[in-house]
Amino acid sequence: MVVPIxxxxxxxxxxxxxxxxxxxxLRQVALTQFASVGFAATSLQNIAxxxxxxxxxxxxxxxxxxxxxxxxxxxxxxxxxxxxDRFVTExxxxxxxxxxxxxxxxxxxxxRLELHTxxxxxxxxxxxxxxxxxxxxxxxxxxxxxxxDASNEDRLRFGFALGGAAYSLVAGMTFLGEATxxxxxxxxxxxxxxTELLAPVSVHPRPAHS
Amino acid sequence: MVVPIxxxxxxxxxxxxxxxxxxxxLRQVALTQFASVGFAATSLQNIAxxxxxxxxxxxxxxxxxxxxxxxxxxxxxxxxxxxxDRFVTExxxxxxxxxxxxxxxxxxxxxRLELHTxxxxxxxxxxxxxxxxxxxxxxxxxxxxxxxDASNEDRLRFGFALGGAAYSLVAGMTFLGEATxxxxxxxxxxxxxxTELLAPVSVHPRPAHS
DNA sequence: AGGCTAGTTGACCGATCGGTCAGATCCTGT
DNA sequence: ACAGGATCTGACCGATCGGTCAACTAGCCT
Numbered sequence: 001m002v003v004p005i006x007x008x009x010x011x012x013x014x015x016x017x018x019x020x021x022x023x024x025x026l027r028q029v030a031l032t033q034f035a036s037v038g039f040a041a042t043s044l045q046n047i048a049x050x051x052x053x054x055x056x057x058x059x060x061x062x063x064x065x066x067x068x069x070x071x072x073x074x075x076x077x078x079x080x081x082x083x084x085d086r087f088v089t090e091x092x093x094x095x096x097x098x099x100x101x102x103x104x105x106x107x108x109x110x111x112r113l114e115l116h117t118x119x120x121x122x123x124x125x126x127x128x129x130x131x132x133x134x135x136x137x138x139x140x141x142x143x144x145x146x147x148x149d150a151s152n153e154d155r156l157r158f159g160f161a162l163g164g165a166a167y168s169l170v171a172g173m174t175f176l177g178e179a180t181x182x183x184x185x186x187x188x189x190x191x192x193x194x195t196e197l198l199a200p201v202s203v204h205p206r207p208a209h210s
Numbered sequence: 211m212v213v214p215i216x217x218x219x220x221x222x223x224x225x226x227x228x229x230x231x232x233x234x235x236l237r238q239v240a241l242t243q244f245a246s247v248g249f250a251a252t253s254l255q256n257i258a259x260x261x262x263x264x265x266x267x268x269x270x271x272x273x274x275x276x277x278x279x280x281x282x283x284x285x286x287x288x289x290x291x292x293x294x295d296r297f298v299t300e301x302x303x304x305x306x307x308x309x310x311x312x313x314x315x316x317x318x319x320x321x322r323l324e325l326h327t328x329x330x331x332x333x334x335x336x337x338x339x340x341x342x343x344x345x346x347x348x349x350x351x352x353x354x355x356x357x358x359d360a361s362n363e364d365r366l367r368f369g370f371a372l373g374g375a376a377y378s379l380v381a382g383m384t385f386l387g388e389a390t391x392x393x394x395x396x397x398x399x400x401x402x403x404x405t406e407l408l409a410p411v412s413v414h415p416r417p418a419h420s
Numbered sequence: 421a422g423g424c425t426a427g428t429t430g431a432c433c434g435a436t437c438g439g440t441c442a443g444a445t446c447c448t449g450t
Numbered sequence: 451a452c453a454g455g456a457t458c459t460g461a462c463c464g465a466t467c468g469g470t471c472a473a474c475t476a477g478c479c480t
Contacts, residue, residue, distance in 0.1 A: 043468080044468065044469085045466080045467085045468095055468085055469090056469095056470090059468080059469065059470085064468075064469075065469090
């Protein structure tokens with residue numbers, strides 16, 4: 001017995017124009033559960049209970065649990081691809097790298113739950129198409145940020161930026177009050193730390209950026 | 211059908227003096243699985259197959275799956291407590307904070323799998339004694355590193371240090387080749403990055419430490 | 421009114437889960 | 451030789467897993 005968070009509108013949407021509100025609700029619930037307790041530990045029954053539907057309904061809207069995961073993560077991976085493509089297309093200058101940091105922070109704040117899901121569970125979810133696609137993107141991202149001649153420190157900084165962001169923006173809530181900050185307070189601090197980690201040494205730790 | 215990695219010495223340890231080699235093997239296998247695919251996604255059958263025993267044997271050595279997790283994580287949590295107590299006992303100077311960073315790096319390298327397990331799965335494992343104890347330690351750690359007047363940036367740096375280390379030292383292997391570095395090459399890079407994140411601004415980004 | 425389609429559901433399936441229990445098996449002390 | 455404890459295992463249990471299926475409902479078009 002779980003009290004439904006979303007009352008399911010009693011199976012009768014007021015206007016037919018609404019496109020699959022149920023599917024969106026289920027995706028949102030699934031994302032929250034996947035990010036907080038993990039994909040393997042989240043059952044379809046669990047998702048259905050929270051959303052106020054039956055397990056059969058979940059499987060009506062999504063062909064399988066894996067397909068649900070794919071649809072949940074796809075918008076985030078698409079956006080990450082856009083951000084990365086924009087970065088690698090341009091000539092590399094301090095300005096373009098700083099704009100990449102800004103783009104990346106926007107991505108982090110919008111898709112923090114998706115990031116946490118595929119960053120911290122990639123190994124157990126190998127073989128699922130969207131996860132493998134995300135993995136390739138991460139490799140491309142690493143290669144673009146760290147050149148061939150990058151030092152071990154710089155490669156480590158990239159890993160810290162990725163794993164640190166995923167942890168601080170989601171899991172950090174478990175222990176710290178950080179993530180309860182409104183995004184507007186979080187963004188400048190995030191920009192400072194991410195710049196330290198991702199911008200080359202030519203940018204000083206606390207730059208007076210544009 | 212899983213080929214056992216550890217041949218189980220055919221149920222006859224050569225000398226009776228060896229204290230529970232089987233238990234140690236099982237703990238090692240369990241730790242690897244918990245860290246790589248997650249606690250929820252790891253079944254006792256899975257652990258037993260890899261270790262070359264039956265599921266019943268696992269439950270003979272450990273009262274339950276949760277007790278196995280506790281025994282797997284306890285040495286790491288104990289060591290983290292030692293490191294933290296040593297830091298908070300001493301007066302805070304640049305030197306003591308730098309030594310804390312060194313102690314912490316030693317901890318990270320020795321217990322990287324344990325760290326990754328309880329950092330990235332704490333939310334789904336709440337209620338298990340060792341996890342709650344680890345959580346309290348993390349809170350104490352945060353309070354010791356970040357004082358009451360710490361900036362949002364510094365609090366974020368602490369989260370990045372924790373989550374970044376857990377990711378870079380374990381999950382990073384999925385995408386990057388970093389963690390395949392031998393520890394001796396990894397340690398100085400880790401020291402540089404961790405110092406940037408955990409040492410106050412009075413220590414410059416690349417200090418010529420002792 | 422009468423079909424059509426989309427949405428929702430309970431009943432059900434085989435597989436696997438964590439866990440229990442009654443034996444085997446084997447080493448050791450006497 | 452024999453008893454006893456430690457170790458290991460297969461058979462089994464109830465619960466839950468992801469997934470299938472037929473039926474039911476409700477709006478919509480003609």
